Amino acid sequence: MTDAPPPLLDVRGLTAAFGRAAPVVRDISFHVAPGEAVGFVGESGSGKSVTARAVLRLAPEGSPLVWGGQILYGGQDLLRLDEHAMRGIRGRRIAMVFQDPMSSLNPVMTVGAQIDDMLMQHMGLSRRAARRRTVDLLGLVGIRDPAMRADDHPHQFSGGMRQRVLIAIAVSCEPDLLIADEPTTALDVTVQAQILRLLMRLRRELGMALMLISHDFGVIAGMVERVHVMQGGEIVETGDVDALFAAPRHPYTRALLDAVPRLDARR
């Protein structure tokens, strides 16, 4: 235990509330080691997205979120950084992929131009260098003919391909941590599996840590070693995925597991 690497992210006693309403996330603590994949699972409304957004200090538009506790990243508390310093972290050191790829892309810009802009802004690349990197990134996430596809608009891509584009944007600055919040929920099952495989490959190739969030235990299992089970804004159980599968302690965890079709049940 003593020679475990220091965590990349160390969240302590995180609390979040919308304005003066009762907290929707209460006293959550967890950590993510460099390069580690950690899962968060829980039913809709259990506070997964609010927790994810807290790490980037991103409130949903028009909804003031008030945070408490500590989010330690590289020794500094993100909840106490000024907005300017936070902008240096968001998208660069810590990036996020959301559930709905359409609402995160600009429908009137080509996907290539959107990635170029990100690279020019965050990495200070020239337009020409940015385009080279954009084409590389589109290839990296498995888009064929990337140089040509860069000139297409989001509506010319399927849902799965749009999610690949968003993943390309998210990894464009080679973040230390990628937060994927229900990245496959809007996709059909075959495409889900492809996107999950892509996330695993990128994590390995880029050496980044991953926070994978889903309401579906089936998505989390096989992707992460450690999982946190969330209910009503709290972490109710934490453990090794295999151990949780074998012997869930919390009745809520058992209920989530019962919702997953299991191979042994089909025999």
Ligand SMILES: Nc1ncnc2c1ncn2[C@@H]1O[C@H](COP(=O)(O)OP(=O)(O)O)[C@@H](O)[C@H]1O
């Ligand atoms: N923009 C918002 N304004 C007010 N309450 C919200 C908002 N977004 C989420 N909530 C509430 O916060 C709680 C946690 O939501 P969320 O983190 O989105 O859950 P999950 O991602 O697990 O489905 C829920 O009770 C939800 O109703």
Ligand SMILES: [Mg+2]
């Ligand atoms: Mg959510």
